[in-house]
Amino acid sequence: MKSPLPxxxxxxxxxxxxxxxxxxxxxxxxxxxxxxxxxxxTALQSTVDVSPGKNIKYPTERGSEVDSRKIVxxxxxxxxxxxxxxxxxxxxxxxxxxxxxAEMTFEQMASILSNCAETREEGGDIGWVNLxxxxxxxxxxFDAVDIGENRKKNPNEHLDLILPPSARKELLATPTKPxxxxxxxxERGVHLVQIMDVMVDVRKLSYVKARNASKKxxxxxxxxxxxxxxxxxxxxxxxxxxxxxxxxDAKVDLTYKIETMGCQMNAxxxxxIEGQLVSLGIRPxxxxxxxxxxxKKKKRDKRKPDVIILNTCSIRDHAxxxxxxxxxxxxxxxxxxxxxxxIVAGCVAQQEGQSLLRRIPEIDLVMxxxxxxxxxxxxxxxxxxxxxVATEASHIMEDSTKPRRLSSTCAWVNxxxxxxxxxxxxxxxxxxxxxxxxxxxxILDEVKELVEKGxxxxxxxxxNIDAYGRDMIPKRKFSDLLRxxxxxxxxxxxxxxxxxxxxxSLGVVDAVAETPTACEYxxxxxxxxxNQILKAMGRGHTRxxxxxxxxxxxxxxxxxxxxxxxxxxxxGETEEDFNDTLSLMEEVKFDNVNTAAYSPRPNTPAAxxxxxxxxxxxxxxxxxxNEMNLRHATERRAxxxxxxxxxxxxxxxxxxxxxxxxxxxxxxxxxxxxxxxxLRGKLINVKVNKCQRYYLAGDRV
Numbered sequence: 001m002k003s004p005l006p007x008x009x010x011x012x013x014x015x016x017x018x019x020x021x022x023x024x025x026x027x028x029x030x031x032x033x034x035x036x037x038x039x040x041x042t043a044l045q046s047t048v049d050v051s052p053g054k055n056i057k058y059p060t061e062r063g064s065e066v067d068s069r070k071i072v073x074x075x076x077x078x079x080x081x082x083x084x085x086x087x088x089x090x091x092x093x094x095x096x097x098x099x100x101x102a103e104m105t106f107e108q109m110a111s112i113l114s115n116c117a118e119t120r121e122e123g124g125d126i127g128w129v130n131l132x133x134x135x136x137x138x139x140x141x142f143d144a145v146d147i148g149e150n151r152k153k154n155p156n157e158h159l160d161l162i163l164p165p166s167a168r169k170e171l172l173a174t175p176t177k178p179x180x181x182x183x184x185x186x187e188r189g190v191h192l193v194q195i196m197d198v199m200v201d202v203r204k205l206s207y208v209k210a211r212n213a214s215k216k217x218x219x220x221x222x223x224x225x226x227x228x229x230x231x232x233x234x235x236x237x238x239x240x241x242x243x244x245x246x247x248x249d250a251k252v253d254l255t256y257k258i259e260t261m262g263c264q265m266n267a268x269x270x271x272x273i274e275g276q277l278v279s280l281g282i283r284p285x286x287x288x289x290x291x292x293x294x295x296k297k298k299k300r301d302k303r304k305p306d307v308i309i310l311n312t313c314s315i316r317d318h319a320x321x322x323x324x325x326x327x328x329x330x331x332x333x334x335x336x337x338x339x340x341x342x343i344v345a346g347c348v349a350q351q352e353g354q355s356l357l358r359r360i361p362e363i364d365l366v367m368x369x370x371x372x373x374x375x376x377x378x379x380x381x382x383x384x385x386x387x388x389v390a391t392e393a394s395h396i397m398e399d400s401t402k403p404r405r406l407s408s409t410c411a412w413v414n415x416x417x418x419x420x421x422x423x424x425x426x427x428x429x430x431x432x433x434x435x436x437x438x439x440x441x442x443i444l445d446e447v448k449e450l451v452e453k454g455x456x457x458x459x460x461x462x463x464n465i466d467a468y469g470r471d472m473i474p475k476r477k478f479s480d481l482l483r484x485x486x487x488x489x490x491x492x493x494x495x496x497x498x499x500x501x502x503x504x505s506l507g508v509v510d511a512v513a514e515t516p517t518a519c520e521y522x523x524x525x526x527x528x529x530x531n532q533i534l535k536a537m538g539r540g541h542t543r544x545x546x547x548x549x550x551x552x553x554x555x556x557x558x559x560x561x562x563x564x565x566x567x568x569x570x571x572g573e574t575e576e577d578f579n580d581t582l583s584l585m586e587e588v589k590f591d592n593v594n595t596a597a598y599s600p601r602p603n604t605p606a607a608x609x610x611x612x613x614x615x616x617x618x619x620x621x622x623x624x625x626n627e628m629n630l631r632h633a634t635e636r637r638a639x640x641x642x643x644x645x646x647x648x649x650x651x652x653x654x655x656x657x658x659x660x661x662x663x664x665x666x667x668x669x670x671x672x673x674x675x676x677x678x679l680r681g682k683l684i685n686v687k688v689n690k691c692q693r694y695y696l697a698g699d700r701v
Contacts, residue, residue, distance in 0.1 A: 066420045066434045068395060068471065069175040075204040076395070078131055079176070080197035082124035082441075083163060084109050085116040085189050092183060092190040099181065099192075102480030106181070106194050106441055115189060118162050123441075126163055128199065130155035135169045167191050177395060179439040179472040196439055197398045202374045206390040207354060208381050211364075235306055236341050239281050240383040255285035257305035259326065262313025264497060265432070266346055268412035268461055269372040270311045273345060274404035276375045282307060284404075304333065307341045312348035314427050317599030323348050324359065331362035341365075341382060345372065347431035351602060353391045366391065369432050370417070373399045396436045409650050409681040411455045415443050415481065416462035420471075421500065423527075424538045425570065427601040432463055435471045440481060447488050456648055456681055457493040460485065465496055466503035479507040486515035492683060493517060493648060493665065499524045502540035506552050513556040519665040520557045524549060525565035525594075529584030530577035533570055537606075543584060550588050561591040561636070561666035568625055569598045569618030572611040578621050585628055591636045591666065592694070593629045597622045630693060637668060637691045644687045644701055645670065652676040662686075669695040 084106070086092040095113060098104050104112075110124025119126060133156045156168060163171075167186040171193055174182055181194045238252040256277050260270040274284070291303040308330045312323055323344060333340050343365040344356055350368035357363055364382045367390040371378060374397065381388045396417045405411055418433040447458055460481075462468060469476025486494050494517045499508070501524055512518040526546045528534050534542060553560050566581060585593065597618040600607035645664045653659035653671050660674040662684070672686045690697035 068393075068418075068434045068436050069177050075201040076131055076198060077201055078128045078199040079171075079195055080128050080199070081126050081163075081171070082106060082110060082194050082196055083116065083119065083126055084114045084124050084192045086113070086192070087115060087189050089190050092192055096181065096183070096192060096474065100474045100476070102440075102477070102484060105444065105484070106192075106439075109192075116162060124194075125196075126159065129159065129163070129168060129171070131172060133168065133172065135165065163191065163193070164188060167193070176473075177436065177471070178398075178442070179437050179469075179476070181472075181474065194439065194441075196442065198395045200394055200397060202371060202377050202390060202394060203381060205392040205394055206378060206381070206388050209357070209387045209389075211385050211387050234339050234341070234383065234385075236339075236379065237383040240380060252281070254282045254306045255289075255303070256282050256307035256309060257285050258309040258311060260311045261319075261322070262311075262315060262346070264412060264459070264461055265369070265414075265463060266311050266313055267406075268403070268414055269346065269369055270309075271403035271405055271412065272373045272399060273309060273311065273375055275399065275401045276373060277307070277309075278404055279401040280376055280379070304338075304340075306339065307343065309343045309345060312344060312346035314347040314351050314431055314601065316596070317601075319348050320352065323356075327360055327363070331360050334362040341379075343367070343375070345369070345375075347427070350391050350431040351427065354389050357387055357389065363387065365389075370394050370396055373397065373401070376401075393433060396438075398438075398442055405455075407650065409455060409648065410457040410459065411450050412459050412461050413443060413446055413450070414438065414462070415460045415478075415496075416465060416468045419463040420467065421464060421502075421540070422538055424536065424606040425567065425598065425601065425604055427604055428463055430603050435464065435467055437468050437471050437476070440476065440484060443481070444484065444488070447485055447491065451488055451490040454681060456491075456683070457495065458485070458491060460494070460496040462496075463498065464500045464503065466499050466505065466508060470503075477505075477507065479505060479511040482508065482511040482518060483515055486511075486517040488517075491517050493519050495519050495521060495667075497523045500541075501526060501546045501549055504549055506549075509549070509552045509556050512560075519667070520560040521563075521665065521667045522553055522560060523563045526584065527565060527567050528570065528573075528577070529581035530573070531580075533573055533577050533580075536572060537567075537570065543580070547584070547587065559666075561668070562588065563592045563594070563667070564588075564590050565594045565596070566625065567596055567598050568621040569613045571598070571606055571609045571613065573598075573613060573621075582625065582628060585625070585632065589632045589636065590629070591668075592633050593625075595622060595625050595629060634691075634693050637693070637696060640664075640668065640688045640696055641691050642688060644685050645696075645698075647672070647684050647686045649674070649676070649679040649682050649684060651680070664696075671695060671697045672700055674700065 084095065086095070091113070095109055099106060099109060107123030111120055114120045114124055116124070133154060159168065164186040167184040167188075170184040171182065176182065176195045178195050178197055181192055184191045184193055235252050235254050239254050256274075258270055258274060260266050278284075285303065285305045289303045291301045308327070310323060310326055313319060327342060327344070330340060330342055334342065342360075342363045344363055345367050346369055349356065349366045353366060356366050365375075365378055365388045367375065367378060367388075371390045371394070378388050378390050416435060416437045418435045419429045420435045421429060443460075450458060466478050468478040468481055482494070482496070485491075494515070499522065504524060509522075512520070512522070524546070527537060527539060529543055531542050550562060553562060566585075568578060568581065598606075598613070600612070647662035647664055647670045649660045649662040651661050653661045656671070658673060659671050660676050660679050662670050664670060670686055670688070672684075674684070685701050686698040687701045688696050688698040
């Protein structure tokens with residue numbers, strides 16, 4: 001295993017004179033940063049009219065602002081920051097260059113180079129800076145107001161000896177987001193300050209509506225707090241208040257059930273939601289759990305969850321109807337007087353917002369993906385008898401609780417949220433918001449903690465993962481992040497999804513080839529093999545660009561697995577365009593392709609075009625491309641016959657309990673005989689003696 005980024009002071013100081021001369025002076029750096037923030041980064045031009053002065057509810061509409069620094073202001077309460085203190089500007093600028101090129105992390109730089117003895121051993125961590133601090137323009141000191149005993153206290157006074165007021169003033173006057181590094185000065189010297197996290201009052205961003213009284217009388221239990229009866233209320237109110245309900249002997253036993261639709265991002269969000277619920281004392285409902293019933297009934301009813309969470313996906317047609325269908329039985333329970341809390345999360349929640357409450361008045365909480373790790377804050381208003389809609393733009397905050405992982409072997413780790421692309425068919429930018437990269441240090445800390453807990457495989461997640469770091473100041477590269485995470489001691493395997501051909505650099509392929517833990521697996525959606533259709537889709541890449549990426553993968557990693565996504569039946573797609581897609585598939589021979597017939601999605605330009613194709617044509621093309629995909633998938637797996645492959649065991653084979661299921665580095669599913677209680681999380685060698693369409697089987701060797 002490689003050692004993680006060895007750095008010495010000597011190597012840092014040996015920066016070439018030429019490289020130093022190319023670095024801008026301190027004042028120039030500030031000017032560049034301010035120019036980036038002030039001019040904003042606008043989305044691609046679109047057919048959607050965004051009139052001047054329009055109140056944009058969620059600023060990811062086409063033609064609108066996509067700089068996350070400019071979308072949240074008033075509800076922002078505090079910044080969590082770290083710093084590295086230098087005696088002069090020259091070494092600070094050299095160090096910033098080292099940080100940008102990923103030759104060291106911020107924590108490494110602080111522990112090696114910082115002149116601040118108070119924070120050096122903590123990797124430069126300062127803590128939270130309260131944004132309510134104000135300054136006197138004449139002397140850069142806190143503007144304290146003397147009103148007798150009510151003298152206003154400086155909320156950041158405890159930081160004066162570490163990050164003096166002059167440095168804080170400059171910091172708080174600069175629009176920033178997590179991951180940004182800015183340079184400030186004070187009487188102590190020159191500070192490189194990194195924004196590690198933000199604190200947002202999410203309740204100020206939400207729409208709260210008092211719930212109308214139910215026509216059917218609901219039995220409300222008696223609530224006790226600290227052995228004192230405080231009235232009646234829901235079981236959720238009791239849990240949120242740390243209360244007992246109905247008797248003094250037992251706390252509220254509140255259960256939840258979560259249903260997850262859609263992609264890996266949703267799966268990761270559900271784990272974060274569950275982590276929040278468990279931290280509140282709400283537990284997952286067992287599959288066969290029975291309801292305790294008084295009396296002498298011999299047969300007990302199956303217990304139903306007290307809290308229902310539907311984490312939705314809007315990528316496919318009829319997504320909204322699936323939500324209404326799923327929630328119907330639970331809404332009926334509520335109408336009949338049951339104490340049940342109904343939550344709709346995810347992309348449909350973001351897309352529909354308050355209209356979901358009008359369609360299903362029994363819903364208690366509607367929240368977009370950006371609030372997955374802040375559901376506990378929103379449930380406070382729900383517990384007080386309100387309906388809540390949280391779909392406004394927000395900075396993504398670091399998790400305040402640990403996700404409840406569904407696997408003990410493999411884990412998802414988010415590295416970038418949102419998407420700034422404007423593909424004409426896609427609703428994701430509207431539902432998941434603008435791109436927001438997480439700081440390298442936050443990602444690194446999460447991965448290290450998972451490895452310490454015994455996790456063997458990490459999958460880095462991003463809707464457009466190759467865009468990682470482009471929203472930061474200074475910018476970072478995803479290829480550098482891959483190398484940094486891949487060097488974590490004890491990590492066995494590293495994967496990532498999803499790549500975009502427009503941004504996927506050849507450097508990413510090189511990073512995978514040169515990082516032993518990185519799996520030989522790439523998921524790169526091409527969507528169409530026709531340049532004409534790619535242009536209409538607004539993809540920003542050509543057929544030739546995609547094939548160039550494939551060629552680089554085959555050169556560096558000849559045996560690598562390549563998977564993709566494709567859409568058939570896009571508006572205006574001719575038979576010739578479709579044949580271009582088939583010919584690209586024949587040329588590449590993917591290990592698997594996720595295929596879909598085009599379906600119009602709300603708030604997307606392509607949905608309004610008149611050149612829509614008939615369902616008959618779309619289904620015919622879907623069938624033909626699926627046949628080709630199946631043939632290629634079978635061919636690709638057939639090459640594994642007789643090979644001995646490394647398999648990471650994940651779970652039991654549900655069809656044959658005496659077998660275990662795992663995956664190769666290529667991502668192929670493999671079955672073999674074994675005891676899951678002994679082999680789970682282990683790397684084993686399996687000699688393949690059976691190759692099927694979508695799995696392999698063999699014997700342990």
